[in-house]
Amino acid sequence: MERKNLRVFTKISFFIAMNTIITIPISSYISSKTSNDTIESILGIFKFLTFYASVFGIPLSIVSMFSKENFARRIFSLIVNLAPISILVYAFLIEFMDEFFQTPP
Numbered sequence: 001m002e003r004k005n006l007r008v009f010t011k012i013s014f015f016i017a018m019n020t021i022i023t024i025p026i027s028s029y030i031s032s033k034t035s036n037d038t039i040e041s042i043l044g045i046f047k048f049l050t051f052y053a054s055v056f057g058i059p060l061s062i063v064s065m066f067s068k069e070n071f072a073r074r075i076f077s078l079i080v081n082l083a084p085i086s087i088l089v090y091a092f093l094i095e096f097m098d099e100f101f102q103t104p105p
Contacts (some may be wrong), residue, residue: 006067009060014073016057017080023050024084050084057081 027043027050034040061078 001069003066006064010064010067010069010074010077013057013060013064013077013081016053016060017077020050020054020057020084021080023047054081054084056087092098 024045031040031043057077060079061074061081064074064077065072079094
């Protein structure tokens with residue numbers, strides 16, 4: 001593919017990044033303020049869809065690094081699409097360290 005045709009990947013990954021940066025904080029805020037079970041089930045679906053979309057956006061962001069699109073837009077897409085999976089890996093790492101490196105009772 002030509003470098004001009006790779007702009008499509010940049011646009012898709014940028015829209016996925018914008019969806020991630022808007023959906024996750026808003027749904028987390030709404031779920032913390034309400035105690036309605038029906039709203040929480042709907043918000044949980046939005047969170048999971050956004051997470052999987054950002055995982056799908058990671059390869060698109062990597063491919064878009066070779067396009068001639070604005071560099072700031074490409075870097076923004078890559079960082080935001082990597083954020084949810086990196087937070088999850090960080091949580092697993094901290095839990096592992098807490099479990100195996102604390103002193104025994």
